[in-house]
Amino acid sequence: MLSIFLSVSCALVAIAANPNDRVVLLFDAIRSVESGGVANSHEAVGDGGRSIGPYQISRAYWKDSGIPGSWDDCRNRGYSESVMLAYWQRYCPDALLLPDFETLARIHNGGPTGQLKQSTIQYWQRVRARLARPRAVLPHHSPARRSLR
Secondary structure, three states: OHHHHHHHHHHHHHHHHOHHHHHHHHHHHHHHHHHOOOOOHHHOEEHHHOEEOOOOEEHHHHHHHOOOOOHHHHHOHHHHHHHHHHHHHHHOHHHHHOOOHHHHHHHHHHOOOHHHOHHHHHHHHHHHHHHHOOOOOOOOOOHHHHHHO
């Protein structure tokens, strides 16, 4: 019994130590802020039609990511997560490596220098509040999350 407990404990520590696994929590918080985390968030359109999908990604953001496909693919949660990872890798690789959730969220909201903009502070506060909420741990099978491991 003790050996099972120790094995499980070690596995949980390894997961917690992997920054990419923790980015999954940030995805969930950003999606909640951007589209309410609702089941049909693929239909979400914001900013007067300039942002789409569960993470409200603009055409410029998508282009900057360099991910093949079309902007309309950003309606798909897994594809959007791949776009976000590529965007962060381009503009804030150190923040992604740590991970520095504040920098990542503020850049997602405010562009390549979003972490420096006053206008993204309130956005970060909303994301941080979502991160602080207890949540059930549910499996997620998007391509982006599988590629994080």
